[in-house]
Each structure stands twice: as C-alpha cells, then as structure tokens.
Amino acid sequence: MAALADQLTALLGPSRVSVTETDLATHSTDKWFASNPPEVVVHAESAAEVSEVLRFANANRIPVTPQGSRVGYVGGCVPLQGGIALSVARMNKIKEITLEDGVAVIEPGVITGHLQNEVRKLGWFYPPDPASLKECSLGGNIATNAGGPRCLKYGVTRHYVLGLEAVLADGSIVKAGGRCHKNKTGFDLVGLMVGSEGMLGVVTEATLRLIPHPPMRAMLSAGFKSFAEAANAVQRILGSGFLPSALEIADKFTLRAAREYLGASVTPEGDAHLLVEIDGQPESVKGEIEQLAKLVTSLGSICLNKAMGDEACEAFWKLRREFSYSLRNTGLIKLNEDIVVPRGRLVDLVDFAEKLQSETGFPVACFGHAGDGNIHVNIMVPTMDDPAIRERAEAALDRLFHQVIAWNGAITGEHGIGVAKKRWWRDAVSPAAHETHLRLKAALDPNGILNPGKFLG
Template structure:
C-alpha cells in the first residue's frame, strides 16, 4: 500500500507535499513550547487543495492540523496526533482591495501587517493589530479572534470579518456572509468560524471590513511610581469622556527587562508605564492631547512624553512591541497568559501576580491592554524540561486561572485555548455551553479529524 505522502502527492501533486525532516520539524510547533511532528506536510495553494486534502483525510480518518504562520502562544498549531499538517501559508494573495465597498478580499496566509500597509497607501485602515502583526497571518487571526492594543476603540478581528470561504471536514466548501456591511441572512456562520481555532473548518478566503484611516494620531507615554496609580489613571481617562484607540500599561518587571534590553534612555522611569493613543481629525486630536497631558500630569506621573503624527507615534509603539522580546532576553521562558479581568480588578490582578511570584519563586511580568482588561501575565520560568520546575509552574498557572475565573474574568482574550489552557476550559464555561460546543463539533466534524487533541478533546 502506498504511503500517506505518496497518496497525497498523487492527489495534489508532488510540489504540494513534503516529508523532509526540516519541513516536519518546522511544522511540529508554534511559539508555545510543545512540539510533535506531523507525518506529512501539505502546502495548500488553493481552496481546492484544502478541499481535496480534507475529503481524503475524512474518508480515511486521518488527523489534520491547520496551520498558518504558526506564531500562536497556546499550541493551537501543534499536530498532537501526527497525521497531516495542512499549511495555508502559501495562500498569501491580497485578491482585492475595493475602497468603494470598504472591503479587502484576502487569502488566509496574508500577513496582517502587509494588509495594513497596502490599505494605508489608499488612505484606509484595517484596525486589528496583534503585537505580532509583522509575522502573524490573517487566517490565524481569524482562527483565534485576535485582538491587539486598538481593541478598546475599534474592536477585535470578529468585528472586521464580513464574509468567509471555509472548507469543512468532509471537504465541502462553504461561503458565508459577503461584502455587505450589514447582513442578517440566516445563522451567523461567519461568527461561528471566527475564533473556532481550526476545529470546525479551514478558512480559505476572507472578506474584511475596512474603514477610513484617521488623518492624525497622537500619543502620550507616562511613567508612574506604582501600578495602582496607573490603574487609577486608566479609570480617570475613561471617566473623563475620552475613548482612546489604545490604553496600554506595564509593570515594574517588564520595565526592568526593557531597560536591560533596550537601554535606560528609551524606557520610561518608574515602576509602572502608561501608553495612550488617540486619533481623529488634526484639530481635535491636538486639543484632546493637551487635555490628556494635563489630566495625566495632575494624576502624579513622574515622567511624560508626547508624540504627534505617525512617525513619532511608531517610536512609542516600538517600545511597546519590544516588551515581549525584552522578557525573552532575560533568558527565561515566558509563559504568556492573555487573561482578561473586569477593568476594576487591574490593581488586584497585579497584586495577585506579586503574590504568585513570592509563593512560587518565578518572576511575573504583567503588561497589556488596560482599556479592555486584557492583561498579558507572563510567568517567567528557567525551563519546562525539569519536571520539578514544570510542576511548580503548572501549579502557579492553576492558581492564576482559577483566580481569574473567580473574578468572572476570561482565561483568554486573544490567543485562544489550544493545548496550553485546555485543563481550565471546563471550569471557564457552564456545562450547557460545553455541551453546545461538543454538538457543533460533532455536526461539522463527526470523525473528529480537525485539530484533534486541542481543548475539545
């Protein structure tokens, strides 16, 4: 009998199928620490390639792990049961940018930052902006309902997906939604696919909503002595009638790592950092910035810098995007947990993180999207290969997630559940909601071939 690779090569063509050791290793993992090689990698170049692969896999009950840029943090792209790693990275065309309709039509392998740059040339805007926007793909963003700093004002990926083409487990190609900005024709199949983490279907095309790019943006960067002062500043800004496009905060461990990696001169003073971005028409932005500067100064910041215009603002964002790399530079492994708490719990969250650090002996770095309560709590561990250290790290994570659930928070805001958060999934949702997930999975993937081993089992 022909091997799996030979059968797929005959079905798709040899240029679409790989079993080289390098390819298998590359497609065995994402940015989480887990790894397991597939038996074969399929490099799909069209919806028809995806359809043929899934039809074949479904008939033969072969596990399929959909993959894009593989930069997720929860093991969602790890082929836990081997089988086929189905990569859509080569499906990377921006098919259309239709300004008159306010849409872009893209393949799933398009890099998020590349789409943003192309529509920006035309004076338009695709707002979702994960920190990894220069390397993450839109298909992955859709699979995890990715967010980013601008969620506060502009929303997450789900709010920009008007239409999808997706291939189901049996190979059938389903189109839902379209290019209309309002559409209530039947069930929301688009919404069902967004955030489904590759377990209900494989997206092969997306029609994304575009909006006019604000002509001006401005930012302020402020350092404070304590995280409590920064959290108070967040509440005061929102309570004063401002709706920033982004409200970011960082704690002292994050700032300390940034000073070591980037240098003292580019890292704000203090033990807590506040970053605020606003956008709109030039005159209104200038006026709002002046009011915000006065407000933040009155709240007791110890340093404050302003930026007006794209180039100056990007210098501030460069610092923010370097936080993750600064933490990696410590030599520790970053267990990056994108939890969400009600905004009023921000100070309690950081206090709790400090208690975790004292109890378990691991540094904890907290930074992220204060405007919507989505804070990245990073437990920094020396290794996950030592059984004793791993057990202690898992115990710390267990404490963190159960506290978040007790606060009526969410165990993930934008990374997804994947494997990393699988053991807290059942505690995070009611039993009836869990049963509904299982029914949907059984209806669309009765043989359980799509991304098996992740949070649904």
C-alpha cells in the same frame, strides 16, 4: 508515512506534498514549547486543494491540523495526533481591495501587516493589530479572533470579517456572509468560524471590512510611582469622556527588564507605565492630547512625554513592542498568558501577581491592554524541561487561571485555548456551554479529524 505521502502526491502532485525532515520539524509546533511532528505536510494553494485533502482525510479518518504562519502561543498548530499538517501559507494573495465597498478580499496566508500597509497606501485602515502583525497570517487571526492594542476603540478581528469561504471536514466548501456591512441572512456562520481554532473548518478566503484611516494620531507616555496610580489613570481617562484608540499599561518587573535590555535613557521612570494613543482629525487631536496631558499630570505621573504624528508615535510603540524581547533577554522562558479581568480588577491582578511571585520564586511580569482588561501575565521560568520546575510552573498557572475565573474574567482574550489552556477549559465555561460546543463539533466534524487533541478533546 510513505504510503500516506504517496496517496496525497497522487491526489495533489509532488509540489504540494513534503516529508522532508526540515518540513516536518518546522510544522510540528508554534511559538509554544510543545511539539509533535506530522506524518506529512501538505502545502495547499487553493480552496479546491484544501477540499481534496479534507475529503480524503475524512474518508480515511486521518487527523488534519490546519496551519498558517504558526506564531500562536497556545499550541493550536501542534499536530498532536500526527497525520497531515495542512499549511495554507502559500495562499497569500490579496485578491481585491475595493474602497467603494470598503472591503478587502484576502487568502488566509496573507500577513496581517502586509494588508495593513497596502490599504494604508490608499488612505484606509484595517485596525486589528496583534503584536506579531509582521509575521502572523490573517487566517490565524481569524481562527483565534486575534486582537491587539487598538481593540479598545476599534474592536477585534470578528468585527472586521464580513464574509468567509471555509472548507468543512467532509470537503464541502461553504460561503457565509458577504461584502455587505450589514447582513442578517440566516445564522451567523461567520461568527461561528471566527475563533473556532481550526476545529470546525479551514478558512480559504475572507472578505474584511476596511475603514478610513484617521489622518492624525498622537500619544502620551507616562511613568507613575505605582501600578495603582497608573490603573487609576486608566479609569479617570475613560470616565472623563475620552475613548483612546489604545491604552496600554506595564508593571515594574517589565520596566526593570526593559531598562536592562534597552537602557534607562529610553525607558520611562517609575514602577508603572501608561501609553495612551488617540486618533482623528488633526485639530481635534491636537486639542485632545493637551487635555489628556493635563489630566494625566494631575493624576500623579512623574514623567510625561507627548508624540504627534506617525513617526513620533511609532517611537513610543517601539518601546511597547520591545517589552517581550526585554523579558526574553532575562534568559528565562516566558509563559505568556493573555488573561482578561474586569477593568476594575487591574490593581487586584498585579497585587495577585506579586504575591504569586513571592510564593513561587518565579518572576511575574504584567503588561498589556489596560483599556479592555486584557493583560499579558508572564510567569518567567528557567526551563520547562526539568520535571520539578515544570510542576511548580503548572501549579502557578493553575492558581492564576482559577483566580481569574473567580473574578469573572476570561482565560484567554486573543491567543485562544489550544493545548496550553485545555486543562482550564471546563472550569471557564458552564456544562451546557461545553455540551453545545461538542454538539457543534459533532455536527460539522463527525469523525473528529480537524485539529484533534485541542481543548474539545
């Protein structure tokens, strides 16, 4: 350890290299339960420093795990093979916001919510909104192609990345894309890097697309007697020509946990909850929310509340964001799986979750992005330290993922695969697709130093 730290200190200086017990522990994990300490932590502050680290590591076959805010849910930031934890958290500058071009140029350590706030002050909008937006970094969002509730209307991170600067395993600095909103010059190297989970390169700068911020938004919060009725409302809303900016659903276990944590007075009635958000020009939003309210009422909602404007809408979103904390308040460990099913399978998914709950004895909570079928299925377990309980939990996850695959769903919509979903990776893709991944990895990282041990091996 000392020899590696000494070599890196000689290369970068003492302010960039750390082997303190606290730093090694902090950079050994993310929000998942797995943990493994690196030998050394490097706090890079420029693309040139990232390049120096990777060139050195590649020459000496030293594993490198890129890290940002480390708030992922799949162990993607865990340094499974020790080596270097390469943190870009200090690279946190918004370099440029140019409204004439509709772009922001950022470093990877910029917190997502911070960028949103800065462009909002100027009347503009960066739509991707993962639940952890107040703490997750944009580099991590790019690495996992993060989403959020507004994906239904506005799309995921990939739709907002116009250009990238990334450092490859050999230290080469590659620039792809640019600041033009249309660009078909060569292969889509930007798309190759977005969602690559730190295994093909380390993003050191991104040029992001901005759009004008809608001047008005409004929301409905509706309770239903059953999940089937709420899911039917999702289909009817979309089938009636509405395209909400967000369409969120929650099941009865989630609502019960919220009532215990937040109180019944702030939690909607019923065994299912639907949140609908729309945005646009003030007059059109006012008319549209009234039409939506009539439609949702006709579809059997047992309670309905409306909100107009940012402040009122944020009160509804506060409830939605508290769902995770409500589940944690149960005292159980939340195995949060961001699976995706075809939208017509929403009721099938919740029925399956209830069956899984009765058969395994683990509570299962489902809530999330109904508009695009990306539902967070949370298997609630008392511990993952007890081998017997962990084995049962793994068996429950195995059943969940194989059912999702059988429905032509996806094992991840926004968290990535990392370590947590590695065992289902080969079932989720075709042999030819797997082989293509391996060829790309071998071409860009022939010595396999970047984020080793994750889903590609």
